[in-house]
Amino acid sequence: MTVVAMQVNGKQVSADVEPRTLLVHYIRENLRLTGTHVGCDTSQCGACVVHVDGLAVKSCTVLAVQAAGSKVRTIEGLADGDSLHPVQAAFKEHHGLQCGFCTPGMIMTAVDMLRRIPKPDEATIRQELEGNFCRCTGYHNIVKAIKAASEVL
Amino acid sequence: MNATDARKATGIGAAVRRKEDFRFITGNGNYTDDINRQGQAYAYFVRSPHAHATIDAIDFADALAAPGVLSVLTGKDVAADGLGGLICGWLIHSKDGSPMKTGAHPVLALTHVRYVGDHVAVVIAETAAQAKDAADLVNVSYGELASVSAVAQAQDKAAAQVHPEAPRNTCFEWELGDRAATEAAFSKAAKIVRLDFANNRLIPNAMEPRAAIGEYDKGTGIYTLHTTSQNPHVARLVLSAFVGLAPENKLRVIATDVGGGFGSKIFIYSEETVCVWASKKVGRPVKWVAERSESFVSDAHGRDHQTHAELALDANGKMLGLRVKTIANLGAYLQLFSSSVPTYLYATLLSGQYDLPAIYCEVDGVLTHTAPVDAYRGAGRPEATYVLERLVETAAREIGMDPAEFRRRNFIRKFPHQTPVIMAYDVGDYEASLNEACRLINYADFPARRRESESRGMRRGIGFSAYIEACGIAPSAAVGSLGAGVGLWESAEVRVNPTGSVEVLTGAHSHGQGHETTFAQLVSDRLGIPIDNVEIVHGDTDKVQFGMGTYGSRSGAVGMSAIQVALDKVIAKARKIAAHVLEAGEGDIVFEDGRFSVAGTDRGMAFAELALQAYTGHKFPTSEIEPGLKESSFYDPTNFTFPAGCHIAEVEVDPETGVVRVEKFVAVDDFGNIINPMIVEGQVHGGVAQGIGQALLEHAVYDPETGQLLSGSFMDYCMPRADNLPSFDVGVTITPAPSNPLGLKGCGEAGAIGSPPAIINAITDALGIRDIAMPVTPERAWRAARGL
Numbered sequence: 050m051t052v053v054a055m056q057v058n059g060k061q062v063s064a065d066v067e068p069r070t071l072l073v074h075y076i077r078e079n080l081r082l083t084g085t086h087v088g089c090d091t092s093q094c095g096a097c098v099v100h101v102d103g104l105a106v107k108s109c110t111v112l113a114v115q116a117a118g119s120k121v122r123t124i125e126g127l128a129d130g131d132s133l134h135p136v137q138a139a140f141k142e143h144h145g146l147q148c149g150f151c152t153p154g155m156i157m158t159a160v161d162m163l164r165r166i167p168k169p170d171e172a173t174i175r176q177e178l179e180g181n182f183c184r185c186t187g188y189h190n191i192v193k194a195i196k197a198a199s200e201v202l
Numbered sequence: 203m204n205a206t207d208a209r210k211a212t213g214i215g216a217a218v219r220r221k222e223d224f225r226f227i228t229g230n231g232n233y234t235d236d237i238n239r240q241g242q243a244y245a246y247f248v249r250s251p252h253a254h255a256t257i258d259a260i261d262f263a264d265a266l267a268a269p270g271v272l273s274v275l276t277g278k279d280v281a282a283d284g285l286g287g288l289i290c291g292w293l294i295h296s297k298d299g300s301p302m303k304t305g306a307h308p309v310l311a312l313t314h315v316r317y318v319g320d321h322v323a324v325v326i327a328e329t330a331a332q333a334k335d336a337a338d339l340v341n342v343s344y345g346e347l348a349s350v351s352a353v354a355q356a357q358d359k360a361a362a363q364v365h366p367e368a369p370r371n372t373c374f375e376w377e378l379g380d381r382a383a384t385e386a387a388f389s390k391a392a393k394i395v396r397l398d399f400a401n402n403r404l405i406p407n408a409m410e411p412r413a414a415i416g417e418y419d420k421g422t423g424i425y426t427l428h429t430t431s432q433n434p435h436v437a438r439l440v441l442s443a444f445v446g447l448a449p450e451n452k453l454r455v456i457a458t459d460v461g462g463g464f465g466s467k468i469f470i471y472s473e474e475t476v477c478v479w480a481s482k483k484v485g486r487p488v489k490w491v492a493e494r495s496e497s498f499v500s501d502a503h504g505r506d507h508q509t510h511a512e513l514a515l516d517a518n519g520k521m522l523g524l525r526v527k528t529i530a531n532l533g534a535y536l537q538l539f540s541s542s543v544p545t546y547l548y549a550t551l552l553s554g555q556y557d558l559p560a561i562y563c564e565v566d567g568v569l570t571h572t573a574p575v576d577a578y579r580g581a582g583r584p585e586a587t588y589v590l591e592r593l594v595e596t597a598a599r600e601i602g603m604d605p606a607e608f609r610r611r612n613f614i615r616k617f618p619h620q621t622p623v624i625m626a627y628d629v630g631d632y633e634a635s636l637n638e639a640c641r642l643i644n645y646a647d648f649p650a651r652r653r654e655s656e657s658r659g660m661r662r663g664i665g666f667s668a669y670i671e672a673c674g675i676a677p678s679a680a681v682g683s684l685g686a687g688v689g690l691w692e693s694a695e696v697r698v699n700p701t702g703s704v705e706v707l708t709g710a711h712s713h714g715q716g717h718e719t720t721f722a723q724l725v726s727d728r729l730g731i732p733i734d735n736v737e738i739v740h741g742d743t744d745k746v747q748f749g750m751g752t753y754g755s756r757s758g759a760v761g762m763s764a765i766q767v768a769l770d771k772v773i774a775k776a777r778k779i780a781a782h783v784l785e786a787g788e789g790d791i792v793f794e795d796g797r798f799s800v801a802g803t804d805r806g807m808a809f810a811e812l813a814l815q816a817y818t819g820h821k822f823p824t825s826e827i828e829p830g831l832k833e834s835s836f837y838d839p840t841n842f843t844f845p846a847g848c849h850i851a852e853v854e855v856d857p858e859t860g861v862v863r864v865e866k867f868v869a870v871d872d873f874g875n876i877i878n879p880m881i882v883e884g885q886v887h888g889g890v891a892q893g894i895g896q897a898l899l900e901h902a903v904y905d906p907e908t909g910q911l912l913s914g915s916f917m918d919y920c921m922p923r924a925d926n927l928p929s930f931d932v933g934v935t936i937t938p939a940p941s942n943p944l945g946l947k948g949c950g951e952a953g954a955i956g957s958p959p960a961i962i963n964a965i966t967d968a969l970g971i972r973d974i975a976m977p978v979t980p981e982r983a984w985r986a987a988r989g990l
Contacts, residue, residue, distance in 0.1 A: 067331065069331070077235075081238075082229070083229070083231075083233075083235070083236035084228070084229015084230065084231070085229070086233070086235075086409075086410070086461075087235070087411075087491075088409045088410065088411065088494065089494040089915075089916050090493045090494045090495055090915075091494065091915050091916050091917050093915075093916035093917065093921075094409065094494075094916060096409060123229065124227075124228065124229035125228065125229040125230075127228075127229075128228055133227065133228075137227040137228065140223070140227050141219055141220070141223040141224070141227055142219060144219075144220065144880050144881065144883075144884050146223060146226055146227065147462070147714035147715070147716070147884060147888065148408070148409065148410065148459075148460065148461045148462040148713055148714030149222070149223075149225075149226030149227075149231050149459065149461065149714070150231075150233065150408075150409040150410040150461030150462060151409045151461075152226050152227060153226075153227075153229050156227060171929065172925075174924070175923075175924040175925040175927075176924075176925050178923070178924035178925070179923050179924065179925055181924075182409060182916070182921050182923065183409065183924075184407060184408055184409050184462050184464070184888070184892070184921070185409075185462055185714045185884075185888045186884060186887055186888055186891075187887035187888045187889075187890055187891030187892075187922075187927060187930065187953075188887075188891065188922075188923075188924040188927055189884075189887040189891075189927075189929050189930055190884060190887065191924070192924060192929065193929075
């Protein structure tokens with residue numbers, strides 16, 4: 050076992066875990082932040098995307114020990130109190146989610162996308178989403194939501 | 203905002219933003235894997251690596267001695283506890299009258315494994331990692347046997363047998379329609395169009411993998427199962443009545459937030475059964491969460507048909523008859539509705555939107571050494587639509603008629619219309635959808651767009667699909683006469699609280715469809731109360747008395763109709779109470795915009811005041827009217843509903859690379875009345891994406907020699923990504939359904955039903971070829987472009 054400490058959503062946290070523990074399991078099982086999801090075992094689906102030191106990463110592909118000392122932000126840390134992040138608000142306004150399972154990863158990816166590319170066109174948004182699967186929406190309203198968010202950010 | 207405006211903003215027909223979204227966008231959803239029970243242990247399943255083998259011995263001594271392991275259980279333990287097997291709930295009879303044939307479906311394999319991923323043993327340990335590590339130490343001695351996985355080979359005399367009970371792997375040889383009348387129609391034909399095609403096997407892949415937690419309360423003897431289910435009551439019924447886990451009153455099934463279903467979470471699988479059973483044996487809650495690789499091998503798959511079909515036409519392009527022979531792969535075991543999907547959910551739709559006087563369809567259901575095949579979004583109806591709409595488009599081309607015009611010439615125009623294959627269509631306007639779709643895609647200008655593509659060396663094509671489906675599958679007596687083991691009504695209970703807020707308990711289940719919003723819209727509209735005062739309760743057998751769940755686009759037509767009937771009863775009783783409180787005759791009480799008033803006076807009371815009166819019982823004779831305000835309904839529709847529409851796809855194929863781009867996709871659907879257009883459009887988008895996935899990307903492939911699933915991960919099974927798809931153009935036409943009080947037809951599956959033939963019709967048009975197999979990978983399109 051090894052003690053892994055990091056900052057998650059602005060709070061200092063620490064847990065004693067097996068060295069093989071993935072960041073996503075550290076977040077879900079040790080911190081009980083269950084908004085970050087596991088949708089596959091091959092790093093394709095993107096349901097587990099969180100931000101580590103400001104960059105979007107698939108937390109199923111990072112060991113918790115690799116994130117030790119980092120600043121991690123999960124979906125739970127995105128809204129400012131009751132005030133939704135513009136990407137969250139846009140997903141609701143434009144019906145960018147149905148079952149909601151891929152949604153946290155989609156939103157974290159979109160936030161990172163808009164940080165790098167503030168005004169993406171539709172083709173760019175679609176390309177940038179290649180690491181996130183959604184089985185419900187056909188992506189139509191997700192693309193629309195991200196475009197709308199880019200206009201208010 | 204006054205009451206009328208408020209109702210317009212949140213009532214029927216408004217694009218109300220979803221009530222459920224806040225928890226999902228903030229990471230506060232409550233999916234099964236998010237639930238953790240005090241003291242829970244973890245299960246990991248030992249699965250068969252072989253498609254077909256005998257289990258000669260299982261040595262789990264090392265596993266049992268591994269760190270953290272609590273128990274290793276096998277099929278022998280299941281048998282020793284006298285548990286029954288998993289069941290199929292729909293009995294099909296072959297044309298000779300004999301019932302379908304298949305072998306038992308044990309919860310854990312006993313003597314044989316019959317597909318890769320079949321369940322051999324379960325290891326239960328303190329942590330998920332310990333259970334998985336220990337599962338590697340379970341040593342199973344298999345006697346490998348030959349296997350068969352392809353539908354085309356299953357009935358060969360030399361093919362390996364899946365179950366001894368089903369000779370030639372044939373579960374049933376079923377027929378529908380009038381053979382003699384169809385032969386006669388073909389004998390008069392001026393033109394016969396023939397096609398052979400496969401409907402490719404798919405894997406549903408809801409983004410949330412299946413999961414379960416079983417828990418046993420020693421004090422009360424009650425089991426609780428948290429599970430990813432589309433129909434928790436049906437799960438409880440099957441686990442009680444057939445598997446024999448516990449009496450219904452000692453088993454609670456809870457399905458909270460479920461991350462997509464698409465059919466795959468209707469079924470009762472081994473894993474959740476084992477979690478419940480094992481929880482008593484180990485004296486701890488037992489949790490299991492599928493890894494995606496497990497989902498690939500063990501979730502029920504969809505489609506997998508091999509079909510020969512023929513369409514007979516007269517000299518004027520009128521359809522005379524349709525003849526279809528299909529072999530449907532059922533997999534190694536029948537799942538809950540396996541037998542109904544390629545029969546009554548398939549051949550009954552083969553008349554499509556057309557006045558087809560004679561139809562004859564034969565379906566052989568075959569068993570193979572593959573995962574069970576059952577309902578996947580559309581379930582039988584996409585397969586029927588594919589057969590018919592590919593034939594229709596091909597026929598139009600071969601007689602030199604515009605495909606839109608050919609369809610117009612053959613549309614059913616008078617309702618009700620009795621088809622030769624059971625269904626009696628009640629209402630529709632197929633030409634309206636076709637015309638609107640042509641307008642949206644600007645059909646008239648297609649030749650110019652094609653020329654423009656050709657000027658860049660690309661090939662452009664356009665393809666139609668005019669689909670029909672049957673939803674709201676009912677009435678119960680009718681489905682019972684066709685072999686269903688259950689009724690397909692739905693229940694609702696409307697509980698008005700003393701302060702006028704309302705809880706609605708529904709037997710339908712939401713796993714992405716947005717019931718918490720749409721069902722509340724209905725209540726807000728009818729009772730004239732704010733939508734935030736309405737809570738929709740579902741997915742818990744302790745709260746909702748019974749229900750059939752959500753699949754087959756039934757929640758609106760059947761589930762909301764039940765709510766509507768219960769609301770009628772609430773309003774009727776409230777009216778009686780209002781008459782007493784307002785000291786007027788019941789006939790003079792008007793209920794409008796959430797207010798009971800005496801006609802022609804200013805005397806009245808708001809719904810919330812009435813609710814309080816109902817619970818105080820001070821102002822009406824409780825000997826005549828019981829206090830309280832709570833009503834329920836078990837609603838059984840009078841007919842199926844028949845959503846229909848027209849999809850048109852326009853594709854561009856790069857002959858140099860074979861890449862197919864969907865340039866435009868128009869879907870115009872007639873879903874009857876619409877509660878929330880935003881949600882309906884979202885359902886269409888998702889369905890179309892899955893249909894385009896089937897046409898271009900997705901294919902579950904088993905190795906024909908070994909029966910290994912070759913497409914067993916997201917690296918091998920091509921899921922539609924955002925950049926594979928265009929934005930969609932969605933329109934509606936409306937003919938309200940007469941078979942339910944809200945006029946709803948259902949919208950959940952249409953996208954997946956209508957779209958695959960539209961895409962393939964467009965590709966064959968672009969390349970000037972007669973047929974191409976799904977999925978149209980770049981390699982297939984590249985070869986076709988070269989005539990290879």
